Amino acid sequence: MAATVLRRLIAPRCRSMQTACCADVHGLSPLHTKSSGQQQPPFESKFRTTVEALRETVNANESETLSNRKLFSRLRPDEKTIEKLDMLGLGNAKTGRFERKRWFRYDEPPVKLPQIVFFAGAQTAASFPHESLPEVGFVGRSNVGKSTLVNQLCGSVAARISERPGLTQQINFYTAGSDLHLVDMPGYGFAYAKDAATQSWVPLIESYIRQRKSLRRVMILLDARHGIKINDREFMALLDSTGTKYQIILTKCDLVHRIDLAKQHMLIAQQTARSQNCIPRIMMVSSRNRAGLNDLRKEILHICSLGQKYLALHKKKEAIAQAEYFEQLKTFNETSRAVRRRR
Template sequence: LELPHFYFFAGAKTPNSFPVPDLPELAFVGRSNVGKSSLINALGDSRSARTSTKPGFTQQINFYAVGSLFNMVDMPGYGFAYVKEEEKVKWKELIESYISQRELLLRIYVLLDARHGLSVSLCNNLVILERHQVAFQIVLTKCDLVTAVDLARRHVLVEKGLAEFRHAVDKPLMVSSETSAGIFMMRKEMLRLAGG
């Protein structure tokens, strides 16, 4: 099972440069280094070239069209230690204006390293999603780096931690871009959500 070829069509550094919503959107957000770029690459095919959003590059929201089915929205990573306070404020403004405006936003995938649990800072960000009534789903990344037993335990703990969030939808997904574990399942889920 593959997703249609996807291509970059817009990058937004400010809220007034968001493209006009045309298709349902699935967005990805996570701390820098969580494996977001790797996951998006793994979900696509080899022809789905992506622009680099590595540290040092201007933070922007990147929009990719997945065939004509839906848009995949790559939010800038957060948590860079060296980022100035004013940059953090800008990041928050950009994200908040996106999630508060997009009528076609179906869901945000919140990426979390399978070796880490729900931290206080992550929960604070989830509270923001709650406030804007945006459905979100946790995706445990880099699952190849933990044993099956630890992964199962982590999954249960994360699910319990999400109980208080009304907009946490479905069970956390578990993926590895390294081994492709869970990638097929995630593609299937995305297609189902987008109605494809």
């Protein structure tokens, strides 16, 4: 009896989830199909899909014969990106049989942002708070990790998080000290919320972006496992049409192997290369491992012109820590090479 009731409760949700996923695969945005009834061209042609970007990496013959998975496995990621991932401890690094584990890691001096405090929530454009401090907005598909990242950046628990997509249902404004605002927005794409609510989120975010003069940059969060999806491309097209600067952050990097992460980074850089408003530095973070957060904090401080205040002492410490790390890396590489030669 209990099982039947449970199945009845879950079934409609699963169906709507299926439609959302299918729509994504076939290139139809659930947002567009729901709101307008007929299919519209959902995004501008300047954004390449992941498959298009993949197929551009090989010649026409191979592009026709090889599967997408094969093409992805054939990608040769940039060595420098992999080095950076290793340095920051990003990406899942299962060591192979002959790989040796490192006994050291980069001990980066932490950059600290003030704790955040919730000060306003807006469900309509009329309730946006007064513009007083520079703002950085966080957007992305539901469940991509926006609220978790806002918390982790400031070592706080002010933003509520959940495993179920659709918890954040309004634009939440947090103030970090008296220096900047971090703005956590509801997600687009599938969410466990009423249709009427989910459909109001994109227009709400759009009016926020169009109206807000204190908005310095929009951070678009992408799940590192999935890359750019159709809703993301639509959103980027919207930002391009309003001339808003945006930057991409790959989240949940702990769930992807470091080599695949480097490949994903490469593909996304290719896909967004033609956009004038996309800042070409793609950030990578893991809120779970707290990796990559320091770089993001520095970026935010620069965006809000707060570098002088927060990073004056940091540069010196950072230079010392980096020199130490590269020295250790050199010795490590030399001993690894010697071990390999002996084998």
